[in-house]
Amino acid sequence: MFKVLVSDPISDLGIQKLADAEDVIIDKKPGLSEDELVAIIGEYDALLVRSQTRVTPRIMEAGKQLKVVGRAGVGVDNIDLNAATQRGIIVINAPDGNTITTCEHTFAMIMAVARHIPQAYQKTVSGVWDRKSFLGVELRNKVLGVMGMGRIGSEVAKRAKAFGMEIWGYDPFLTEERAEALGIRLSTVDDIVRNADFMTVHTPLTPETRHMIGRNQFEVMKKGMRIVNCARGGIIDELALVEAIEQGIVAGAAFDVFEVEPPAADHPFLKLPQVIVTPHLGASTVEAQENVAIDVSEQVLNILRGKPFINAVNMPPIPANLLNIIQPYFPLVEKLGNFAAQLVEGAVEEITVNYSGELADLDTQPLTRHVVRGVLSHHLGSEQVNVVNSLHLAKERNVNIVVQKSPLSRDFTNLVTVTLRSKKEERLVAGTLLSGYGPRVVQIDKFPVDVAPEGNLILVSHNDKPGIIGRVGTLLGNNDVNIATMQVGRKIIGGAAIMVLSVDKGASKEVLAELASLADLNNAKEINLL
Ligand SMILES: NC(=O)c1ccc[n+]([C@@H]2O[C@H](COP(=O)([O-])OP(=O)(O)OC[C@H]3O[C@@H](n4cnc5c(N)ncnc54)[C@H](O)[C@@H]3O)[C@@H](O)[C@H]2O)c1
Numbered sequence: 102m103f104k105v106l107v108s109d110p111i112s113d114l115g116i117q118k119l120a121d122a123e124d125v126i127i128d129k130k131p132g133l134s135e136d137e138l139v140a141i142i143g144e145y146d147a148l149l150v151r152s153q154t155r156v157t158p159r160i161m162e163a164g165k166q167l168k169v170v171g172r173a174g175v176g177v178d179n180i181d182l183n184a185a186t187q188r189g190i191i192v193i194n195a196p197d198g199n200t201i202t203t204c205e206h207t208f209a210m211i212m213a214v215a216r217h218i219p220q221a222y223q224k225t226v227s228g229v230w231d232r233k234s235f236l237g238v239e240l241r242n243k244v245l246g247v248m249g250m251g252r253i254g255s256e257v258a259k260r261a262k263a264f265g266m267e268i269w270g271y272d273p274f275l276t277e278e279r280a281e282a283l284g285i286r287l288s289t290v291d292d293i294v295r296n297a298d299f300m301t302v303h304t305p306l307t308p309e310t311r312h313m314i315g316r317n318q319f320e321v322m323k324k325g326m327r328i329v330n331c332a333r334g335g336i337i338d339e340l341a342l343v344e345a346i347e348q349g350i351v352a353g354a355a356f357d358v359f360e361v362e363p364p365a366a367d368h369p370f371l372k373l374p375q376v377i378v379t380p381h382l383g384a385s386t387v388e389a390q391e392n393v394a395i396d397v398s399e400q401v402l403n404i405l406r407g408k409p410f411i412n413a414v415n416m417p418p419i420p421a422n423l424l425n426i427i428q429p430y431f432p433l434v435e436k437l438g439n440f441a442a443q444l445v446e447g448a449v450e451e452i453t454v455n456y457s458g459e460l461a462d463l464d465t466q467p468l469t470r471h472v473v474r475g476v477l478s479h480h481l482g483s484e485q486v487n488v489v490n491s492l493h494l495a496k497e498r499n500v501n502i503v504v505q506k507s508p509l510s511r512d513f514t515n516l517v518t519v520t521l522r523s524k525k526e527e528r529l530v531a532g533t534l535l536s537g538y539g540p541r542v543v544q545i546d547k548f549p550v551d552v553a554p555e556g557n558l559i560l561v562s563h564n565d566k567p568g569i570i571g572r573v574g575t576l577l578g579n580n581d582v583n584i585a586t587m588q589v590g591r592k593i594i595g596g597a598a599i600m601v602l603s604v605d606k607g608a609s610k611e612v613l614a615e616l617a618s619l620a621d622l623n624n625a626k627e628i629n630l631l
Pocket residue numbers: 175176177196199200203248249250251252253254271272273274303304305306309310313331332333357358381382383384385
Protein backbone atom coordinates (compact mmCIF):
# COMPACT_ATOMS: atom_id res chain seq x y z
CA MET A 102 0.00 0.00 0.00
CA PHE A 103 1.32 3.46 -0.92
CA LYS A 104 0.69 6.35 1.46
CA VAL A 105 0.18 9.81 -0.03
CA LEU A 106 0.16 13.00 2.05
CA VAL A 107 -1.68 16.04 0.68
CA SER A 108 -0.32 19.06 2.56
CA ASP A 109 -2.03 21.92 0.67
CA PRO A 110 -5.65 22.45 -0.41
CA ILE A 111 -5.91 20.42 -3.63
CA SER A 112 -9.09 19.73 -5.62
CA ASP A 113 -10.88 16.64 -4.27
CA LEU A 114 -12.29 15.91 -7.71
CA GLY A 115 -8.81 16.16 -9.20
CA ILE A 116 -7.30 13.61 -6.85
CA GLN A 117 -10.27 11.25 -7.07
CA LYS A 118 -8.40 8.79 -9.28
CA LEU A 119 -5.60 8.59 -6.75
CA ALA A 120 -8.08 8.24 -3.89
CA ASP A 121 -9.88 5.44 -5.75
CA ALA A 122 -6.71 3.45 -6.42
CA GLU A 123 -6.83 0.23 -4.40
CA ASP A 124 -3.11 0.44 -3.62
CA VAL A 125 -3.16 4.04 -2.32
CA ILE A 126 -4.14 5.61 1.00
CA ILE A 127 -4.48 9.42 1.01
CA ASP A 128 -4.14 11.61 4.09
CA LYS A 129 -5.13 15.28 3.77
CA LYS A 130 -3.35 17.48 6.28
CA PRO A 131 -3.14 21.03 4.94
CA GLY A 132 -1.36 23.79 6.84
CA LEU A 133 1.26 21.74 8.72
CA SER A 134 4.43 23.48 9.92
CA GLU A 135 7.85 22.22 8.84
CA ASP A 136 8.33 20.51 12.23
CA GLU A 137 4.94 18.82 11.98
CA LEU A 138 5.74 17.60 8.48
CA VAL A 139 9.17 16.34 9.54
CA ALA A 140 7.48 14.37 12.33
CA ILE A 141 5.11 12.47 10.02
CA ILE A 142 6.63 12.43 6.53
CA GLY A 143 8.62 9.23 7.25
CA GLU A 144 5.56 7.06 6.69
CA TYR A 145 4.64 8.51 3.27
CA ASP A 146 5.62 7.47 -0.26
CA ALA A 147 4.37 10.63 -1.94
CA LEU A 148 3.72 14.23 -0.98
CA LEU A 149 1.28 16.44 -2.92
CA VAL A 150 1.65 20.21 -2.55
CA ARG A 151 0.73 23.54 -4.07
CA SER A 152 2.81 26.65 -3.37
CA GLN A 153 2.24 26.99 0.38
CA THR A 154 4.15 23.96 1.67
CA ARG A 155 7.88 24.61 1.66
CA VAL A 156 9.46 21.23 0.95
CA THR A 157 12.79 21.75 2.68
CA PRO A 158 15.90 19.52 2.90
CA ARG A 159 14.81 18.62 6.47
CA ILE A 160 11.51 17.28 5.17
CA MET A 161 13.26 15.30 2.41
CA GLU A 162 15.76 13.92 4.92
CA ALA A 163 12.93 12.75 7.19
CA GLY A 164 11.03 11.31 4.20
CA LYS A 165 12.84 7.98 4.23
CA GLN A 166 10.16 6.37 2.03
CA LEU A 167 9.45 9.44 -0.07
CA LYS A 168 9.62 8.67 -3.78
CA VAL A 169 7.86 11.65 -5.28
CA VAL A 170 6.81 15.19 -4.51
CA GLY A 171 3.94 16.20 -6.79
CA ARG A 172 3.31 19.92 -7.32
CA ALA A 173 -0.28 20.58 -8.36
CA GLY A 174 0.73 23.64 -10.38
CA VAL A 175 3.71 25.08 -12.21
CA GLY A 176 6.22 26.82 -9.91
CA VAL A 177 8.50 24.54 -7.89
CA ASP A 178 10.38 27.30 -6.10
CA ASN A 179 8.88 26.06 -2.80
CA ILE A 180 10.60 22.67 -3.29
CA ASP A 181 14.32 22.20 -2.70
CA LEU A 182 15.18 20.46 -5.97
CA ASN A 183 18.83 19.82 -5.08
CA ALA A 184 17.87 18.04 -1.89
CA ALA A 185 15.27 16.01 -3.80
CA THR A 186 17.75 15.02 -6.51
CA GLN A 187 20.38 14.00 -3.97
CA ARG A 188 17.88 11.72 -2.28
CA GLY A 189 16.48 10.37 -5.53
CA ILE A 190 13.08 11.92 -4.90
CA ILE A 191 11.31 12.70 -8.15
CA VAL A 192 9.69 16.12 -8.28
CA ILE A 193 6.90 16.48 -10.81
CA ASN A 194 4.67 19.40 -11.62
CA ALA A 195 1.55 20.01 -13.69
CA PRO A 196 2.78 22.64 -16.12
CA ASP A 197 -0.19 22.92 -18.47
CA GLY A 198 -3.27 22.71 -16.29
CA ASN A 199 -3.39 26.32 -15.09
CA THR A 200 -2.01 28.17 -18.13
CA ILE A 201 -5.29 29.59 -19.40
CA THR A 202 -6.58 30.39 -15.93
CA THR A 203 -3.43 32.35 -15.06
CA CYS A 204 -3.46 34.05 -18.43
CA GLU A 205 -7.07 35.10 -17.81
CA HIS A 206 -6.18 36.41 -14.36
CA THR A 207 -3.34 38.40 -15.92
CA PHE A 208 -5.76 39.86 -18.38
CA ALA A 209 -8.20 40.71 -15.60
CA MET A 210 -5.33 42.53 -13.87
CA ILE A 211 -4.38 44.40 -17.05
CA MET A 212 -7.98 45.55 -17.47
CA ALA A 213 -8.35 46.36 -13.79
CA VAL A 214 -5.20 48.47 -13.69
CA ALA A 215 -6.19 50.26 -16.92
CA ARG A 216 -9.64 51.16 -15.54
CA HIS A 217 -9.03 51.38 -11.75
CA ILE A 218 -11.76 48.82 -11.18
CA PRO A 219 -10.86 47.74 -7.60
CA GLN A 220 -10.36 51.33 -6.46
CA ALA A 221 -13.64 52.44 -8.05
CA TYR A 222 -15.47 49.49 -6.56
CA GLN A 223 -14.16 50.25 -3.09
CA LYS A 224 -15.26 53.88 -3.28
CA THR A 225 -18.66 53.04 -4.70
CA VAL A 226 -19.50 50.48 -2.00
CA SER A 227 -18.34 52.93 0.64
CA GLY A 228 -21.17 55.21 -0.53
CA VAL A 229 -19.16 57.70 -2.58
CA TRP A 230 -20.31 58.24 -6.18
CA ASP A 231 -17.00 59.44 -7.68
CA ARG A 232 -16.89 59.63 -11.49
CA LYS A 233 -13.89 61.98 -11.71
CA SER A 234 -11.00 60.16 -10.00
CA PHE A 235 -10.93 57.06 -12.14
CA LEU A 236 -10.14 58.17 -15.66
CA GLY A 237 -8.69 55.13 -17.37
CA VAL A 238 -6.83 54.34 -20.58
CA GLU A 239 -7.75 52.15 -23.54
CA LEU A 240 -5.76 49.07 -24.40
CA ARG A 241 -6.26 49.53 -28.13
CA ASN A 242 -3.11 50.69 -29.95
CA LYS A 243 -1.01 50.45 -26.78
CA VAL A 244 2.27 48.54 -26.64
CA LEU A 245 2.20 45.55 -24.30
CA GLY A 246 5.65 44.26 -23.35
CA VAL A 247 5.66 40.56 -22.42
CA MET A 248 8.72 39.28 -20.56
CA GLY A 249 8.74 35.50 -20.86
CA MET A 250 6.97 34.09 -23.91
CA GLY A 251 6.34 30.61 -22.52
CA ARG A 252 2.94 29.02 -22.01
CA ILE A 253 1.25 31.88 -20.14
CA GLY A 254 3.10 34.75 -21.85
CA SER A 255 2.09 33.44 -25.29
CA GLU A 256 -1.57 33.10 -24.30
CA VAL A 257 -1.56 36.64 -22.88
CA ALA A 258 -0.07 37.90 -26.15
CA LYS A 259 -2.83 36.17 -28.17
CA ARG A 260 -5.58 37.78 -26.12
CA ALA A 261 -3.89 41.20 -26.14
CA LYS A 262 -3.91 41.13 -29.93
CA ALA A 263 -7.67 40.72 -29.86
CA PHE A 264 -7.78 43.96 -27.86
CA GLY A 265 -5.84 45.71 -30.63
CA MET A 266 -2.61 45.95 -28.64
CA GLU A 267 0.84 45.82 -30.20
CA ILE A 268 2.88 43.08 -28.52
CA TRP A 269 6.59 43.28 -27.89
CA GLY A 270 8.00 40.06 -26.48
CA TYR A 271 11.26 39.07 -24.86
CA ASP A 272 12.37 35.54 -24.09
CA PRO A 273 15.83 34.02 -24.53
CA PHE A 274 14.22 31.20 -26.51
CA LEU A 275 12.06 33.38 -28.71
CA THR A 276 13.19 33.18 -32.34
CA GLU A 277 12.31 35.61 -35.14
CA GLU A 278 10.24 32.85 -36.78
CA ARG A 279 8.18 32.13 -33.67
CA ALA A 280 7.71 35.83 -32.96
CA GLU A 281 6.46 36.26 -36.50
CA ALA A 282 4.12 33.30 -36.18
CA LEU A 283 2.72 34.79 -32.96
CA GLY A 284 2.40 38.17 -34.64
CA ILE A 285 4.58 39.93 -32.09
CA ARG A 286 7.75 42.00 -32.20
CA LEU A 287 10.90 40.29 -30.92
CA SER A 288 12.40 42.75 -28.43
CA THR A 289 14.85 43.15 -25.58
CA VAL A 290 14.18 44.07 -21.95
CA ASP A 291 15.57 47.52 -22.68
CA ASP A 292 13.32 48.04 -25.74
CA ILE A 293 10.28 47.05 -23.73
CA VAL A 294 10.93 49.21 -20.67
CA ARG A 295 11.66 52.24 -22.87
CA ASN A 296 8.66 51.85 -25.18
CA ALA A 297 5.84 49.81 -23.67
CA ASP A 298 2.66 51.29 -22.19
CA PHE A 299 1.89 48.06 -20.32
CA MET A 300 4.30 45.38 -19.24
CA THR A 301 3.59 41.91 -17.89
CA VAL A 302 6.15 39.37 -16.65
CA HIS A 303 5.78 35.62 -17.19
CA THR A 304 9.21 34.17 -16.42
CA PRO A 305 10.12 31.80 -13.62
CA LEU A 306 11.98 33.34 -10.68
CA THR A 307 15.64 32.45 -11.19
CA PRO A 308 18.89 34.17 -10.19
CA GLU A 309 18.80 35.71 -13.66
CA THR A 310 15.21 36.99 -13.49
CA ARG A 311 15.33 38.18 -9.85
CA HIS A 312 14.85 41.95 -10.04
CA MET A 313 15.12 41.88 -13.83
CA ILE A 314 12.95 44.97 -13.57
CA GLY A 315 14.76 47.11 -11.00
CA ARG A 316 16.07 50.64 -10.48
CA ASN A 317 18.08 50.66 -13.73
CA GLN A 318 15.01 49.75 -15.75
CA PHE A 319 12.71 52.20 -13.94
CA GLU A 320 15.21 55.01 -14.63
CA VAL A 321 14.76 54.65 -18.39
CA MET A 322 11.14 53.51 -18.38
CA LYS A 323 8.46 55.16 -20.49
CA LYS A 324 6.49 57.51 -18.22
CA GLY A 325 2.99 56.30 -17.40
CA MET A 326 3.83 52.57 -17.69
CA ARG A 327 1.41 50.09 -16.11
CA ILE A 328 3.01 46.89 -14.78
CA VAL A 329 1.53 43.48 -14.02
CA ASN A 330 3.13 40.56 -12.18
CA CYS A 331 1.17 37.31 -12.07
CA ALA A 332 4.31 35.17 -12.28
CA ARG A 333 6.54 35.23 -9.21
CA GLY A 334 7.31 37.81 -6.54
CA GLY A 335 10.84 39.15 -6.94
CA ILE A 336 10.97 39.35 -10.74
CA ILE A 337 10.14 43.03 -10.27
CA ASP A 338 12.03 44.79 -7.48
CA GLU A 339 9.16 45.83 -5.20
CA LEU A 340 10.95 48.70 -3.46
CA ALA A 341 12.25 50.12 -6.74
CA LEU A 342 8.68 49.95 -8.09
CA VAL A 343 7.35 51.87 -5.10
CA GLU A 344 9.96 54.61 -5.78
CA ALA A 345 9.03 54.65 -9.47
CA ILE A 346 5.34 55.06 -8.57
CA GLU A 347 6.16 57.86 -6.16
CA GLN A 348 8.26 59.56 -8.87
CA GLY A 349 5.35 59.36 -11.30
CA ILE A 350 7.18 56.99 -13.68
CA VAL A 351 4.79 54.10 -13.16
CA ALA A 352 1.09 54.96 -13.38
CA GLY A 353 -0.24 51.70 -12.00
CA ALA A 354 0.74 48.20 -10.96
CA ALA A 355 -1.19 44.96 -10.47
CA PHE A 356 0.43 42.22 -8.44
CA ASP A 357 -0.78 38.70 -7.71
CA VAL A 358 2.55 37.52 -6.28
CA PHE A 359 5.01 38.99 -3.79
CA GLU A 360 8.61 38.66 -2.70
CA VAL A 361 7.31 37.43 0.66
CA GLU A 362 3.87 35.83 0.78
CA PRO A 363 1.69 36.93 2.37
CA PRO A 364 3.13 40.47 2.29
CA ALA A 365 3.62 42.18 5.67
CA ALA A 366 0.72 44.36 6.84
CA ASP A 367 2.85 47.48 6.33
CA HIS A 368 3.97 46.54 2.80
CA PRO A 369 3.83 49.77 0.72
CA PHE A 370 1.84 48.00 -2.02
CA LEU A 371 -1.07 47.73 0.40
CA LYS A 372 -1.12 51.48 0.94
CA LEU A 373 -0.41 52.92 -2.50
CA PRO A 374 -3.63 53.74 -4.41
CA GLN A 375 -1.88 53.02 -7.73
CA VAL A 376 -1.25 49.37 -6.80
CA ILE A 377 -3.89 46.66 -6.93
CA VAL A 378 -3.25 43.26 -5.43
CA THR A 379 -4.69 39.76 -5.28
CA PRO A 380 -3.51 37.00 -2.93
CA HIS A 381 -1.75 34.67 -5.43
CA LEU A 382 -5.01 33.77 -7.16
CA GLY A 383 -3.57 33.28 -10.66
CA ALA A 384 -4.31 29.56 -10.73
CA SER A 385 -7.42 29.66 -8.60
CA THR A 386 -10.29 28.52 -10.78
CA VAL A 387 -12.33 25.36 -10.47
CA GLU A 388 -11.08 24.22 -13.88
CA ALA A 389 -7.38 24.85 -13.26
CA GLN A 390 -7.41 23.24 -9.84
CA GLU A 391 -9.08 20.14 -11.24
CA ASN A 392 -6.70 20.02 -14.20
CA VAL A 393 -3.50 20.29 -12.18
CA ALA A 394 -4.71 17.83 -9.55
CA ILE A 395 -5.68 15.28 -12.23
CA ASP A 396 -2.34 15.69 -14.02
CA VAL A 397 -0.24 15.37 -10.92
CA SER A 398 -2.27 12.47 -9.49
CA GLU A 399 -1.83 10.45 -12.69
CA GLN A 400 1.91 10.93 -12.69
CA VAL A 401 2.29 10.22 -8.96
CA LEU A 402 0.38 6.98 -9.46
CA ASN A 403 2.67 6.05 -12.37
CA ILE A 404 5.77 6.74 -10.30
CA LEU A 405 4.53 4.78 -7.29
CA ARG A 406 3.65 1.84 -9.55
CA GLY A 407 7.01 1.97 -11.32
CA LYS A 408 5.48 3.02 -14.64
CA PRO A 409 6.85 5.66 -17.05
CA PHE A 410 5.96 9.22 -16.11
CA ILE A 411 6.22 12.74 -17.48
CA ASN A 412 6.80 16.25 -16.11
CA ALA A 413 9.68 15.46 -13.77
CA VAL A 414 11.41 18.76 -13.05
CA ASN A 415 14.61 17.38 -11.56
CA MET A 416 15.49 15.36 -14.64
CA PRO A 417 15.27 16.25 -18.32
CA PRO A 418 11.96 15.46 -20.00
CA ILE A 419 11.76 12.57 -22.48
CA PRO A 420 9.62 13.39 -25.52
CA ALA A 421 6.80 10.84 -25.99
CA ASN A 422 8.09 9.59 -29.36
CA LEU A 423 11.56 8.96 -27.90
CA LEU A 424 10.11 7.33 -24.79
CA ASN A 425 8.12 4.88 -26.94
CA ILE A 426 11.33 3.69 -28.59
CA ILE A 427 13.71 3.56 -25.64
CA GLN A 428 11.39 2.48 -22.85
CA PRO A 429 11.66 -1.26 -23.68
CA TYR A 430 15.44 -0.93 -23.26
CA PHE A 431 15.26 0.40 -19.69
CA PRO A 432 15.19 -3.04 -17.98
CA LEU A 433 17.87 -4.42 -20.34
CA VAL A 434 20.40 -1.62 -19.83
CA GLU A 435 19.83 -1.49 -16.09
CA LYS A 436 20.53 -5.22 -15.89
CA LEU A 437 23.63 -4.86 -18.06
CA GLY A 438 24.94 -2.23 -15.62
CA ASN A 439 24.11 -4.40 -12.66
CA PHE A 440 25.61 -7.50 -14.28
CA ALA A 441 28.85 -5.68 -15.02
CA ALA A 442 28.96 -4.26 -11.48
CA GLN A 443 28.74 -7.79 -10.06
CA LEU A 444 31.52 -8.96 -12.37
CA VAL A 445 34.09 -6.28 -11.77
CA GLU A 446 36.56 -6.46 -8.90
CA GLY A 447 37.53 -3.21 -7.19
CA ALA A 448 35.88 0.20 -7.02
CA VAL A 449 34.41 1.30 -10.33
CA GLU A 450 36.17 4.40 -11.65
CA GLU A 451 34.68 4.62 -15.11
CA ILE A 452 31.48 3.47 -16.77
CA THR A 453 31.60 3.42 -20.56
CA VAL A 454 28.35 2.90 -22.39
CA ASN A 455 28.45 2.27 -26.11
CA TYR A 456 25.21 2.51 -28.06
CA SER A 457 25.40 1.01 -31.52
CA GLY A 458 22.92 0.52 -34.31
CA GLU A 459 19.63 2.43 -34.33
CA LEU A 460 20.04 3.64 -30.75
CA ALA A 461 23.13 5.61 -31.74
CA ASP A 462 20.97 8.24 -33.47
CA LEU A 463 18.79 8.87 -30.43
CA ASP A 464 19.11 10.90 -27.24
CA THR A 465 20.42 8.10 -25.04
CA GLN A 466 20.80 10.06 -21.80
CA PRO A 467 17.71 8.44 -20.23
CA LEU A 468 19.22 5.03 -21.02
CA THR A 469 22.55 6.03 -19.49
CA ARG A 470 20.73 7.02 -16.29
CA HIS A 471 19.35 3.46 -16.15
CA VAL A 472 22.76 1.88 -16.87
CA VAL A 473 24.32 3.93 -14.05
CA ARG A 474 21.42 3.06 -11.78
CA GLY A 475 22.10 -0.61 -12.47
CA VAL A 476 25.81 -0.22 -11.69
CA LEU A 477 25.45 1.83 -8.52
CA SER A 478 22.52 -0.07 -7.07
CA HIS A 479 24.74 -3.15 -6.72
CA HIS A 480 26.58 -1.43 -3.87
CA LEU A 481 24.19 1.30 -2.80
CA GLY A 482 20.96 -0.70 -2.97
CA SER A 483 18.17 -0.26 -5.50
CA GLU A 484 16.15 1.77 -2.98
CA GLN A 485 18.86 4.43 -2.79
CA VAL A 486 19.54 4.85 -6.48
CA ASN A 487 17.05 5.80 -9.14
CA VAL A 488 17.07 7.50 -12.51
CA VAL A 489 16.76 10.90 -10.86
CA ASN A 490 19.89 10.68 -8.74
CA SER A 491 22.01 8.05 -10.52
CA LEU A 492 24.19 10.50 -12.48
CA HIS A 493 24.46 12.78 -9.46
CA LEU A 494 25.53 9.89 -7.21
CA ALA A 495 28.12 8.75 -9.78
CA LYS A 496 29.57 12.26 -9.95
CA GLU A 497 29.63 12.50 -6.16
CA ARG A 498 31.72 9.31 -6.15
CA ASN A 499 34.04 10.54 -8.90
CA VAL A 500 32.85 7.82 -11.25
CA ASN A 501 33.52 9.01 -14.78
CA ILE A 502 30.79 8.31 -17.33
CA VAL A 503 31.75 7.96 -20.96
CA VAL A 504 29.13 7.60 -23.68
CA GLN A 505 30.12 6.35 -27.12
CA LYS A 506 28.00 5.88 -30.19
CA SER A 507 28.65 3.66 -33.19
CA PRO A 508 25.92 3.91 -35.82
CA LEU A 509 27.00 0.58 -37.31
CA SER A 510 26.28 -2.58 -35.36
CA ARG A 511 27.65 -5.71 -37.03
CA ASP A 512 25.39 -8.46 -35.71
CA PHE A 513 22.47 -6.74 -34.02
CA THR A 514 20.03 -3.98 -34.93
CA ASN A 515 20.83 -2.47 -31.56
CA LEU A 516 23.57 -3.21 -29.10
CA VAL A 517 24.36 -1.65 -25.75
CA THR A 518 27.80 -2.37 -24.33
CA VAL A 519 28.64 -1.50 -20.75
CA THR A 520 32.30 -1.53 -19.74
CA LEU A 521 33.34 -0.94 -16.15
CA ARG A 522 36.87 0.03 -15.29
CA SER A 523 38.35 -0.25 -11.82
CA LYS A 524 41.99 -0.04 -10.72
CA LYS A 525 42.12 -3.86 -10.92
CA GLU A 526 40.41 -4.67 -14.20
CA GLU A 527 38.02 -3.83 -17.00
CA ARG A 528 34.87 -5.93 -17.55
CA LEU A 529 32.38 -5.77 -20.36
CA VAL A 530 28.77 -6.89 -20.74
CA ALA A 531 26.78 -6.27 -23.93
CA GLY A 532 23.13 -6.83 -24.59
CA THR A 533 20.38 -6.37 -27.10
CA LEU A 534 16.63 -6.50 -27.29
CA LEU A 535 15.74 -9.41 -29.56
CA SER A 536 12.32 -9.24 -31.09
CA GLY A 537 10.29 -12.14 -29.71
CA TYR A 538 12.92 -13.03 -27.09
CA GLY A 539 13.23 -9.81 -25.07
CA PRO A 540 16.45 -8.70 -23.37
CA ARG A 541 19.52 -10.88 -24.02
CA VAL A 542 23.11 -10.64 -22.88
CA VAL A 543 25.11 -11.36 -26.04
CA GLN A 544 28.66 -10.76 -24.90
CA ILE A 545 30.59 -11.07 -21.66
CA ASP A 546 34.12 -9.70 -21.88
CA LYS A 547 35.38 -11.08 -25.20
CA PHE A 548 33.04 -14.07 -25.30
CA PRO A 549 29.86 -14.20 -27.34
CA VAL A 550 26.94 -15.69 -25.35
CA ASP A 551 23.16 -15.69 -25.47
CA VAL A 552 21.69 -15.41 -21.98
CA ALA A 553 18.47 -13.95 -20.58
CA PRO A 554 19.54 -11.42 -17.93
CA GLU A 555 17.35 -12.66 -15.11
CA GLY A 556 17.40 -14.73 -11.97
CA ASN A 557 20.44 -16.47 -10.53
CA LEU A 558 23.35 -16.97 -12.88
CA ILE A 559 26.68 -18.63 -12.23
CA LEU A 560 29.53 -17.43 -14.39
CA VAL A 561 32.43 -19.82 -14.70
CA SER A 562 35.70 -18.98 -16.44
CA HIS A 563 37.58 -22.07 -17.48
CA ASN A 564 39.86 -23.62 -20.06
CA ASP A 565 38.04 -25.19 -22.99
CA LYS A 566 38.73 -28.86 -22.17
CA PRO A 567 36.57 -32.00 -22.49
CA GLY A 568 34.72 -33.04 -19.32
CA ILE A 569 34.47 -29.61 -17.68
CA ILE A 570 30.75 -29.22 -18.28
CA GLY A 571 30.11 -32.62 -16.72
CA ARG A 572 32.22 -31.86 -13.63
CA VAL A 573 30.46 -28.54 -13.07
CA GLY A 574 27.03 -30.16 -13.54
CA THR A 575 27.83 -33.00 -11.15
CA LEU A 576 29.15 -30.68 -8.44
CA LEU A 577 26.12 -28.41 -8.62
CA GLY A 578 23.75 -31.40 -8.73
CA ASN A 579 25.40 -32.93 -5.66
CA ASN A 580 24.76 -29.65 -3.86
CA ASP A 581 21.10 -29.51 -4.86
CA VAL A 582 21.60 -26.60 -7.29
CA ASN A 583 19.41 -27.26 -10.30
CA ILE A 584 20.66 -25.96 -13.66
CA ALA A 585 17.92 -24.47 -15.84
CA THR A 586 20.02 -23.40 -18.82
CA MET A 587 23.67 -23.45 -19.77
CA GLN A 588 25.66 -21.43 -22.31
CA VAL A 589 29.29 -21.86 -23.20
CA GLY A 590 31.30 -19.17 -24.94
CA ARG A 591 34.81 -19.43 -26.32
CA LYS A 592 36.88 -17.65 -28.91
CA ILE A 593 39.11 -20.56 -29.98
CA ILE A 594 38.97 -24.30 -29.45
CA GLY A 595 40.97 -25.24 -26.37
CA GLY A 596 41.41 -21.62 -25.27
CA ALA A 597 39.88 -19.56 -22.51
CA ALA A 598 36.10 -19.99 -22.22
CA ILE A 599 33.16 -19.02 -20.08
CA MET A 600 30.11 -20.90 -18.98
CA VAL A 601 26.92 -19.10 -17.93
CA LEU A 602 24.52 -21.26 -15.97
CA SER A 603 21.09 -20.12 -14.93
CA VAL A 604 20.16 -21.92 -11.75
CA ASP A 605 16.89 -22.20 -9.88
CA LYS A 606 18.38 -21.12 -6.58
CA GLY A 607 21.61 -19.38 -5.65
CA ALA A 608 24.70 -21.45 -4.80
CA SER A 609 26.37 -20.95 -1.43
CA LYS A 610 29.85 -19.40 -1.11
CA GLU A 611 31.21 -22.85 -0.27
CA VAL A 612 29.79 -24.38 -3.45
CA LEU A 613 31.22 -21.52 -5.53
CA ALA A 614 34.63 -22.00 -3.88
CA GLU A 615 34.44 -25.74 -4.59
CA LEU A 616 33.58 -25.00 -8.22
CA ALA A 617 36.53 -22.63 -8.54
CA SER A 618 38.86 -25.30 -7.21
CA LEU A 619 37.95 -27.82 -9.95
CA ALA A 620 40.73 -28.60 -12.42
CA ASP A 621 40.86 -26.19 -15.41
CA LEU A 622 38.39 -23.87 -13.73
CA ASN A 623 39.71 -20.37 -13.10
CA ASN A 624 36.87 -18.60 -11.42
CA ALA A 625 33.22 -19.03 -10.45
CA LYS A 626 31.03 -16.09 -9.65
CA GLU A 627 27.36 -15.71 -8.90
CA ILE A 628 25.40 -12.97 -10.65
CA ASN A 629 22.05 -12.12 -9.20
CA LEU A 630 19.63 -10.30 -11.49
CA LEU A 631 16.30 -10.68 -9.73
N1 LIG B 1 0.12 33.54 -10.19
C1 LIG B 1 -0.06 32.25 -10.28
O1 LIG B 1 -0.86 31.68 -9.57
C2 LIG B 1 0.70 31.46 -11.31
C3 LIG B 1 0.09 30.38 -11.95
C4 LIG B 1 0.81 29.66 -12.90
C5 LIG B 1 2.11 30.02 -13.18
N2 LIG B 1 2.68 31.05 -12.51
C6 LIG B 1 4.05 31.46 -12.81
O2 LIG B 1 4.04 32.07 -14.09
C7 LIG B 1 5.33 31.96 -14.67
C8 LIG B 1 5.23 31.48 -16.10
O3 LIG B 1 4.64 30.20 -16.15
P1 LIG B 1 4.59 29.40 -17.54
O4 LIG B 1 3.74 28.22 -17.29
O5 LIG B 1 4.26 30.31 -18.65
O6 LIG B 1 6.11 28.95 -17.65
P2 LIG B 1 6.92 28.61 -18.98
O7 LIG B 1 8.08 27.81 -18.53
O8 LIG B 1 6.02 28.06 -20.01
O9 LIG B 1 7.43 30.03 -19.47
C9 LIG B 1 8.44 30.75 -18.84
C10 LIG B 1 9.23 31.44 -19.94
O10 LIG B 1 10.14 32.34 -19.33
C11 LIG B 1 11.27 32.38 -20.16
N3 LIG B 1 12.41 32.98 -19.49
C12 LIG B 1 13.31 32.39 -18.65
N4 LIG B 1 14.24 33.30 -18.28
C13 LIG B 1 13.91 34.46 -18.88
C14 LIG B 1 14.49 35.74 -18.88
N5 LIG B 1 15.59 36.02 -18.18
N6 LIG B 1 13.92 36.71 -19.60
C15 LIG B 1 12.79 36.44 -20.34
N7 LIG B 1 12.19 35.24 -20.39
C16 LIG B 1 12.75 34.25 -19.65
C17 LIG B 1 11.49 30.94 -20.54
O11 LIG B 1 12.30 30.82 -21.68
C18 LIG B 1 10.07 30.48 -20.77
O12 LIG B 1 9.71 30.58 -22.15
C19 LIG B 1 6.12 31.05 -13.74
O13 LIG B 1 6.87 31.85 -12.85
C20 LIG B 1 5.04 30.35 -12.95
O14 LIG B 1 5.48 29.89 -11.70
C21 LIG B 1 2.00 31.79 -11.60
